[in-house]
Amino acid sequence: MDFIEARKLGNYLSKGYAEQIFRLLMTYQDISATEAASRLNLHVQTAQEFLETMTSYEILSKEEVSESKRPYFRYKLAKRKISLEIDLDKVLEVKVNTDDSKFVIREKKNSGAKFTLARNRKHFSSVSIWKGDGRGGKERKINLTESQGLFLFNLPFPDALPLSVDEILTRSEVDITHKPEILDIVKELIELSVIEKII
Amino acid sequence: MVGHRKLKPDRSIFGPIQPVIVLIIFGLTLVIWDIKTALIVLVAVYLAYFAFTMYAFLRVKNYYFLTAGFFQIMAAVFFTFNKIGPIPLSEDMMRGIVLILLASAVMAGYTLITKKLKWWGREIFELAAQDVEVDPESFTERPKPSGKIIYRREDLFGFARFYEKNLLGLYKRENGTIIFIPVKMNEWANALYNPSYNYKNHSYVAISFDGSVSTFISKKDYLNYKEDLAFDHLTASLTNLHLDFFDWYQGGKEERIKDSIKEVEGNIFT
Known part of the structure; x- marks a missing residue:
């Protein structure tokens, strides 16, 4: 299950009537959307939507029946345990693409960013960017990890020769295992016009 | 030999105005x-x-x-x-x-x-800028790391005392670092007597006990130059100047420090 699916399922499970519908499903052999809606004083469409969604996640199963009228579905529990499982390794696979390091970077001229030194004076603890003008302006403050702070401390000045991420990593003595988080902050600061990317 | 001056003219009247203040106070109390x-x-x-x-x-x-x-x-x-x-x-x-x-x-x-009580911060900034070219919009409010040096800790303490005693500026010891703050004639009273004086808002060169060096140039000091100088080069130059001073101090050549600074002396009142 990915985050989109989990968000959808979580959204339905968080409905106020979700527990009552499942209680009905535990009590009845099977139940139709009309029966559930009338029992819980819900709109039929609401109950139908909920039951269909749970069916799509294979929590319920449905069977089409027709009793001298138009065919309709009866729903029953397919499993008695509901789990919401996200495999972060699969879903959020961190890709350190070698292409990500092929560009060179330096601080952008007039970035207006304010870097705050950590107490030991060897790395930055945060970077603040002012967005907008005058009173309407808003400060965006990003707290940095120690390796990110070290990396940015060694970022070339706006008029200095730009360097690659790997060169700055070496210069700042940041372990290569921190590269994903470094690339993350570099990408963010490029978007915020604090870092200039030169290909 | 020093080229043309990079700093704006020093129009500070802090020095000559002091006897005038004494005279005004005396005159007023005499009249009243x-x-x-x-x-x-x-x-x-x-x-x-x-x-x-x-x-x-x-x-x-x-x-x-x-x-x-x-x-x-x-x-x-x-x-x-x-x-x-x-x-x-x-x-x-x-x-x-x-x-x-x-x-x-x-x-x-x-x-x-003989200018024995002159603070030489202005001359330090003038010296640092001598070979720096113009490069607009290169300023950033960020310290520049300048690698590591090897030294004996007692030499650093000795140099810090020398720095203050010869009025190149003040030093501050903080978290395993000695911070050298060049002090100009027009700000020595503020630096010395103002309890809320915060060196972080002023330019400095910091040398850590582990040998790492970093330099910060404040916006105020940068704007005191006539032109927008290449900031990276200027910061590196201020660092190198301090490291040269430190080298000369370690080599017992303190006179060279004074000589180089006196090459760029400011106006007669400062």
Whole structure:
């Protein structure tokens, strides 16, 4: 299950009537959307939507029946345990693409960013960017990890020769295992016009 | 030889304005009250100057502050004990006091003329900018790391004391780092006496006990240059200047530090 699916399922499970519908499903052999809606004083469409969604996640199963009228579905529990499982390794696979390091970077001229030194004076603890003008302006403050702070401390000045991420990593003595988080902050600061990317 | 000056002209009047302030205070009290009250106020002013001078001496250990302090205390003594002052003394006693006052004035005058109590921060910034080209919009409010150096810790402490004693600036020890803050003539009183003076808003060169060096140039100091200089180069130059000074100090060549600074001396009042 990915985050989109989990968000959808979580959204339905968080409905106020979700527990009552499942209680009905535990009590009845099977139940139709009309029966559930009338029992819980819900709109039929609401109950139908909920039951269909749970069916799509294979929590319920449905069977089409027709009793001298138009065919309709009866729903029953397919499993008695509901789990919401996200495999972060699969879903959020961190890709350190070698292409990500092929560009060179330096601080952008007039970035207006304010870097705050950590107490030991060897790395930055945060970077603040002012967005907008005058009173309407808003400060965006990003707290940095120690390796990110070290990396940015060694970022070339706006008029200095730009360097690659790997060169700055070496210069700042940041372990290569921190590269994903470094690339993350570099990408963010490029978007915020604090870092200039030169290909 | 020093090229054309990169800093804006120094229009500071902090030095010459001090005797004028004393005169104004004296004149006002004389007009409002009488000569005796005016002399008492004058004595109070000189005693206040003396206290500030002694504080400066105790802080930076520059013995020339003692000549200034000696003159200030003798001026206070003279205005207290002369025949129209609050406690008149005999003519003979006064003659002795005047003699000592004149001697102290000569010593203070020598100190003033030979610039023994001049703060050299402005000259440090001028020297740092000598070979730096113009590059607009290159300023950033970020310190620049400048690698690591190897040194003996006692040498760093010694250099820090030398830095203060020779009025190149002040130093501050913080979290395993010695921070050198060049102090200009127009800001020495603020740097020395203002309890809320925060060096982080001023330019500095920091040398850590592990040898790492970083340099910060404040916006105010950067804008004090006539043109937008290449900031990376300027910061590196200020670092190198301090590291050269440190090298010379370690090699017992302190005179070279003074000589290089004196090449770019400012106006006669500063």
